[in-house]
Amino acid sequence: MSLQWKRSRSARLLAVGVAAVTAIGLAGCSSSDDSSSDTITLYSGQHEDFAKALAAGFEEETGIKVEVRAGKDAEMVGQIVEEGDRSKADVVLTEEPGPLGTLDSKGLLAPVDKGTLTVPDQRFVPSTGNWLPVAGRARVLFYNPTKIAEDKLPTSILDLTKPEWKGRFAYAPSGAFKSTTTYLINTIGEQRTLEWLKGIKANGVNEQKNGKVRDSVEAGQHEFGLSNHYYWYILAKEKGGADKLTSRVHYMRNDDAGSLVLASGAAVLKSSDKQKQGAEFLKWMASPEGGQNVVATDTPQFPMSAGVASAYGLPTLDSLNFPKFDQSSLQNVDQANDLLKQAGIV
Ligand SMILES: [Fe+2]
Numbered sequence: 001m002s003l004q005w006k007r008s009r010s011a012r013l014l015a016v017g018v019a020a021v022t023a024i025g026l027a028g029c030s031s032s033d034d035s036s037s038d039t040i041t042l043y044s045g046q047h048e049d050f051a052k053a054l055a056a057g058f059e060e061e062t063g064i065k066v067e068v069r070a071g072k073d074a075e076m077v078g079q080i081v082e083e084g085d086r087s088k089a090d091v092v093l094t095e096e097p098g099p100l101g102t103l104d105s106k107g108l109l110a111p112v113d114k115g116t117l118t119v120p121d122q123r124f125v126p127s128t129g130n131w132l133p134v135a136g137r138a139r140v141l142f143y144n145p146t147k148i149a150e151d152k153l154p155t156s157i158l159d160l161t162k163p164e165w166k167g168r169f170a171y172a173p174s175g176a177f178k179s180t181t182t183y184l185i186n187t188i189g190e191q192r193t194l195e196w197l198k199g200i201k202a203n204g205v206n207e208q209k210n211g212k213v214r215d216s217v218e219a220g221q222h223e224f225g226l227s228n229h230y231y232w233y234i235l236a237k238e239k240g241g242a243d244k245l246t247s248r249v250h251y252m253r254n255d256d257a258g259s260l261v262l263a264s265g266a267a268v269l270k271s272s273d274k275q276k277q278g279a280e281f282l283k284w285m286a287s288p289e290g291g292q293n294v295v296a297t298d299t300p301q302f303p304m305s306a307g308v309a310s311a312y313g314l315p316t317l318d319s320l321n322f323p324k325f326d327q328s329s330l331q332n333v334d335q336a337n338d339l340l341k342q343a344g345i346v
Contacts, residue, residue, distance in 0.1 A: 039065040040277045043080060043089040045073030045175075046135075046264060051093060053298040054291055058284050064277050066091075073099040073175055074333070080108065080269065090272040091281050093134070093264070096175040098182055100131045100265045101331025109267040113279050119286035120304040121317065124263040126328035132282045133263035133327060135295045136302030136317060139176060141169075141250040141258070142217045142232055143224035153224060153250055157258035158188075161199025170207045170216055170225035171200060173346050177226070179262050181336040186329055187257070190339070197343035206345060218247040226258070233300030233312045242313070253321040261322045262330075264301065 044051035048070040055066035069076070069089075077099040080087050094100050103109050109130040116132060117125055124133035141153055148168075154160060157180075160169060171177065184193040205222060207213045213225035214232055232249045236242045252259040266285055268278030285291035292305040300312035309316070340346045 038063065038277075039067060040090040040272075040274050040281060041067045041069065041088050042091045042093060042281075043076040044068055044070050044093040045076045045095050045099065046070075046093050047095075047299065050294075050299045050301075053294050054093070054285070057290065057294045058281055061284060061290060062280060064280065066281070077102055081106065085271045087269055087271050089269050090274040090278045091266060091268055093266045095137070095264050096179050096330070096333075097126070097133075097263050097265060097327040098175075098179050098330040098333040098336070100267055101126070101328055102333055103267065103269075104128050104130045104328065105331045108270055110270045110272070110275060110278070112267070112282055116279070116283045116286050119288075121306060123324065124261075124304055124327055126263075126265070127326045128328045131265040131267035132286055133265050133304045134285050134291060135264040135299065136304060137176060137262045137264060138229040138251060138302070138320065138322070139180060139258055139260045139262070140227060140229045140232075141224045141252065142214050142227050142247050143250050144217050144220050144222070144247050146246060147220060148223040150248070150250055154258075155252065155254065156256045157226065158196060158256070160203055161196055162203075166203045167205070168223045169203070170205045170213045170222040172207050172210050172213050172227070173340055174210050174228070176210070176228050176260075176262055178333060178336045178340065179330050180257055180260060181339060182330040182332055183257055183260060183323075183325065185332065185335060185339070186325075190335070194339050194342060197339055197345060201343050201345050214247070218245060220246070224250070229314070230300040230312075233314065237300075237312070251315065251320050255321070255323045257323065259320070259322040260325075261302070261317065261320070263304070263327045265327070 051068050051070055055068050059065050073094045073096055080089050111130055112132050120133050207216055210227045210231050213227045216222055217225045229249055236245055272278055288305045288308045292303045292308045295303045296308050297311045302317055
């Protein structure tokens, strides 16, 4: 168990006090200024509020400050690649597994401590062992029961290219849609994936953003839409409960690409000179009392540590059926982007 997370506040304050006294005692006779070791820089592609809640929780527990730079996955990852060895990022957090896979395949990530990797649900731990799954995001259908009954929904997203579904559903070319595309390239091949994307473009309505897919289905503009589960739970909370919404979430609960659960993950950059603090951040992220508790209370994404229940009334991951795959295998984001362009979706 991670006892240090349970350190009492007074013990931490005492420790800070001792450190301060020591620093005063050493003032003038030390050449190395170690004060910056108490700050790490996090490049985050996750929802900004969530990243900030994690930073605050970690700082509260360890005294290590986290400076958050927030943006989109592609932006953050692009910046890290561009900055190379001189990157200011010590730690990176992304929404999707693919962008982390990109950094991993370029050799930019430091291996995660084995002990930390044993904590999360092993189904989501990438085979490379170079990043930590921190939250799960399920691909789902949002549907409007005044327009379509749940048992009439498609059982495979591959069927959506058939004439019977024309004009009846919404989608958005989000990061998770790209992950789905990468997954399809890996499983059914590039050519069939391109055909599928062209069919989606022809049959579906591109609402550009997952939130817009949700809102348009809620408003009855489409029978259903492809999205990430948590967008619906965010709206339900805003409106004061699931019973205030017309739309519903449909988990396909099968082996179809429409049931993927994608891991959002974190990693320490190999170029960082704060390896110890970075590793501590990951350890805290995996811990049920630390980062996983923030996941469970601050966002309707799925906690990745067994036994941590979400405060948002999510089903447990064990109650869902979803395809098994290596979360490291979705690194080819560029290829997915290329197909989306060829299909005219982006
Ligand atoms: Fe999102």
